[in-house]
Amino acid sequence: MANLAALLENSVEKFADRTAIVFGDTRLTYAQVDAAANQVANLLVARGIQPGDKVALSCPNLPYFTIVYYGILKAGGTVVPLNVLLKPREVAYHLADSDAKAYFAFEGTPDLPIGENAWEGFEATDTCSEFFLIRMDAKWPAPISPPEYFAPLVAEQPTTFETVEVDDDDTAVILYTSGTTGQPKGAELRHRNMRDNALAGTDLFGADETNPDTYLCVLPLFHSFGQTCIQNGAFAFGGTIVMLPRFEAKAALDLMIANEVSYFAGVPTMYWGLLAALDESVDVKTLAANLRVAAAGGSALPGEIHKQFKERFGVTILEGYGLSETSPVASFSVFGQEPRVGSIGKPIPGVEMKLINDDWSDVEPGPDAVGEIAIKGHNVMKGYYDRPEATAEAIHDGWFRSGDLAKIDDDGFYYIVDRSKDMIIRGGYNVYPREIEEVLMTHPAVSLVAVIGVPNDQHGEEIKAVVVKNAGHDDVTEADLVAWGKEQLAAYKYPRMIQFMDELPMTSTGKILKRELS
Template identity: 85%
Template sequence: MANLSALLEDSVEKYADRTAIVFGDTRLTYAQVDGAANQVANLLVERGIEPGDKVALSCPNLPYFTIVYYGILKAGATVVPLNVLLKPREVAYHLADSNAKAYFAFEGTPDLPIGDSAWEGFQATDTCSEFFLIRMDAKWPEPLSPPEYFAPLVAKQPPTFETVERDDDDTAVILYTSGTTGQPKGAELRHRNMRDNALSGQDLFGADADHPDTYLSVLPLFHSFGQTVIQNGAFAFGGTVVMLPRFEAKPALDLMLREKVTFFAGVPTMYWGLLAALDDSIDVKTLAANLRVAVSGGAALPAAIHKEFKDRFGVTILEGYGLSETSPVASFSVYGQEPRVGSIGRPIPGVEMKLIQSDWSDVDDDPDAVGEIAIKGHNVMKGYYGRPEATEDAIKDGWFRSGDLAKKDQDGFYFIVDRSKDMIIRGGFNVYPREIEEVLMEHPAVSLVAVIGVPHESHGEEIKAVVVKNKDHDDVSEADLAAWAKEQLAAYKYPRIVQFVDELPMTSTGKILKRELS
């Protein structure tokens, strides 16, 4: 069946009693998840949702996310997952831009009132007609006034549903890009884009339904990495998803031990957090014995973290690369093969990559040549929803231009140099922050660093390093670190400005928000 929900339904057919989701003390089998998703599909059809309609979802890593996600797909509709940090005006923008007709939102917490923002944003949108508020306590009575509660509505629905057939090229999911350049755009991903990307776990990580993995879900499921590699990747091979709504290192380590986690996926800052949280109270030996696969994406992984994780866990982190527009995985280091530290690997099966110049022409086949990554294959989106001009700018003859600068070695391994927009031009020289960050991470006083360009009267831009210091290095000053960097780097590269901070601003997916630094 072309419908992406077949990932769930095929596993139900084969492994109905297997545990699909673990959340706290709650354990749901595949049959239970499927029945609950069928109830969501029935509710949507009852409310007039038709195949191809867009349905938005704001929910952290809770079983509700997966249940509603597959319920929307079963109804033949398109899932529009939204970042749970969006404010009301941003919610309204996404609902209007995607033409969403229905919206499911989790209530949130006092610190993060997702439901309040969702309801306010929904009320400001004319095109969206249905709103369902998901409460953690399913026993709440139906409200006398809007919004409507999710639990009593789905409880009335039968747990059986005949899934709506979809075409391979119909849109399954619209994932909104982070909007670092202008307003966020919705990447339209086909059923086949998402399905084939999830199934690539067999080639990339040795996924095997007869020996299913237990995945720790700390990456936000509304984001492409967690959605495909963890949720859909697990369901494709009858695995178990252990959910943690918000990444915190110690609870993550405790869950990894308790649930015997075999597959961990995270962004570099998460690995940094895990390593920092290891102490005598953690049974690292058992953790390491359970862990089969560790993968990283979202940003380049510093070599120092690579080495320390291998030393402590005995597992080599496999780096991958992709974007919302590529479902997301485009390249990966292959499980069982020795990766090249700092490399994002080679294109996954069925995908091609090359380096291009700004005019789309190919970059010379030279290991030192830097070019923009272009991607072609089963993972490339249909286009940006409702934006034909932006689609035309991004895709040419099936090739998608990524905006990321890279080099390629003689064996076809790609190495990210930087985002093209992050590149610093100092005195006419191109400076790649990633290279400087790698060097600074080698200093014992540096725990985490972000390098940015700041305006300069004569050089155009000056290089600045914003640093989180390791404990027990109070004796190292900002001037000391700048002097040390001067010894390690060419004169045009080293940061003249160093600033110590307690923490760096990050996105909900753990990426450092350089645009908030100055």
Template identity: 85%
Template sequence: MGNLATLLEKSATEYPDRTAIVFGDTRLTYAQVNGAANQVANLLVSRGIKPGDKVALSCANLPYFSTIYYGILKAGATVVPLNILLKGREVAYHLNDSNAKAYFAFEGTPDLPIGDAAWEGFQATDSCTEFFLIKLDSAQPAPLSPPEFFSPLVAEQPPTFDTVETDDDDTAVILYTSGTTGQPKGAELRHRNMRDNALMGAELFGANASSPDTYLCVLPLFHSFGQTVIQNGGFAYGGTVVMLPRFDAQAALGLMLKEKVSFFAGVPTMYWGLLAALDESVDVKQLAENLRVAVAGGAALPVDIHKQFQERFGVTILEGYGLSETSPVASFSRFGQEPRVGSIGLPIPGVEMKLINDDWTDVEDGPDAVGEIAIKGHNIMKGYYARPDATDEAIKDGWFRSGDLAKKDEDGFYYIVDRSKDMIIRGGFNVYPRELEEILMEHPAVSLVAVIGVPHDSHGEEIKAYVVKNKDHDDVSEADLVAWGKEQFAAYKYPREVVFIDELPMTSTGKILKRELS
């Protein structure tokens, strides 16, 4: 099948008049989405973008995301989706690291000026030569000076395009993820990685193009979960994707009723929000009649939320597990079976999982045996872009080591125990302490810092920084450092709490003992 864009093209051929995307009052058919993606491909080719080139995209959950995403793929290029919360310096890093040659960015809102951060990052990058600013006001005349506006440029392009044939092993998407070694790394995902993972919908959820689902898209599309399970998985089976740019429980419930949503995917905090928003004004009976599938990932789902959702909606939430490096789905609870609460399920078809020790040896089976999850199969990335050493550390003989510790029961169901990395999961977003610590150390008042995650009711974890202060900066307060961090980091990353401390607990070899901080 080759190019990942064939998921869209096949549905556009078979169901041209079927609604592919709903956004507010806008309803786009498969033929329209495919035509718009063709226009994007033509624009890129006209600007000299060649197969294998990297093209970055910063966009909220809007129809633009999908049309540009598939347009990049059609041109034979690689999509580099960026988190819309990134600040200018972070955008520049990602553009440079991925060698992106072109960049599409949505203007954003006054509260979240995505376009401003994107333009700042683009201007600080030499390798990226094309920048297209997406403005909702398409009637706005094109500017005489940069940045160029997307809509008038793409409108000039023909809606037909011969999709570039790609090899199954060519890179379709680079998803940025971090490790404990600092800066984010780009996971290179092949066309077959992403395509095969999206096509799991039939076996995992009973997806069927003759009886298509209506998906509520509240998971960010720049993230692998929303991209594969909602967008690519929905388009693969001729479904309708209802887009909501930002999760709001009341708005989500309203759309679920209005559009008769049958498939919902979210992180645990979203389920927590939906349940909290249910009141007399919500027709829960109708919601429950429409809803066929509910899936969760990103963090462990509390037992109480499982029970409440089952009681109110009559639907069992299916928990899954995966990482950017695994396209992302690696394991899932089985549709139609009683859930094992707390379990991330069984490996998906075509994928193997096992528990290993630090030295890659297999952990001996046993009810209390704990090991690091290793994964092998069609979903494993090609490697980390331009980082052969990091790739070699992560992948051995086709097995990818996840960094997550788990147990396995006698029936083969896996249960996450802990994370062997220091990663913090805040509201479903991965936050890596080392990256924050390196930037915080740039502040003149900071002598030493340790960033940890602390339990939080709605976000799962909150970010806390313990700081040993330089003695000659007594005028700097904890609140000052919080405010400074807010300027440096994406909104989900900066420490909400800073605590000054005389010294950090350490081992005899000088390593900070984070487990003694709370």
């Protein structure tokens, strides 16, 4: 079956009673996850959702995410996962841009009111007609009125469903990724893109359904890394997912020991956190005996973390590389080999990579040759949703241009040397300065602004805005702009640092010289 939901359904056929998801004291078998996903599919069909319709989902790492995700796929819909940190203005943009017809949102907490932000964004969108609020604790007073609640609606639905047949090239998921033009764009990923990337685990690290791995899920499932490499990758081989909604190093270590976790994937800051949390109370010997695979991505992993992790856990961290547009994995370290620090590995099976110039011509090979990474293969997206011009700029003859500059060693290993896109990576999240600048420019005190990334030990990079004020706003402080930005932007996007300047350095053509800012 072409439908990405086959990853779940094939495992149900073979391993119905295996534990699929662990969350706290809750343990769900594959049969239970499948039955719950069928109820979601029946609900969507009852509400008029047709094959190909877009359905948005705002949910942290909870069993609800996986159940709703596969329920949407079973109904023939396209999943539009949204970052749970989005504010109402951002939610409304994503719903409208994706043409979402229905929206599932988890209630969140008083500190992170996902449901409130989702409802406010939904209310501001004309095209989205169905809203379902997922509540974990009915005793917590409902902050919104009058949404429909998820639990009683799905409880009325049958637990069986005939999964909708789709074409391999139909869109399974739309993942939003920001761009240098400011507004986020939706990368359309086909069923075959997502399925083949999940199944790559056999070649990349010896995934085996007869001896399945237990995966710790700390990477956000709304992001391509967690979605493919943890959720879909686990379900492809009948594995078990242990969910942790928010990364906390000590909690992660405790779950790894309690559940005999054999597969961990994270961004560099998570590895840094795990190593820092090791003390006498942690049974490192047991933890290391269980751990089989450690994968990293998002940004380059420092050599010292490689060294310390191998010493403490006995496992070599495998670094990979990819983008939302490539489902995401494009290259990966070679399993069983010592790491080449700074390398993102080699192209995965079924994927080609090469270095290109600005005009798409191939870079002449050589020891010092640097070019932009271009990617071709089963993982490359269909295009950007409803943006033919942006798609044409990004994909040429099946090759996708990544925006990342790299070099290749004699053995074919790739090394990122720079980003040609004006991008900041904060704690594993991609942040595009243009989007932040456009929001800050709407503040009455801001005349001109340049957003840059500055080195940060904890997050890799921190976001800094250099601002020229409008006349008459001398009373606006750095703290005022930080607080305002926090209200307007998701938590990983808003600038924590503000610097006021009388003028910004410019080229003769009026382009801001960001390299002169720090």
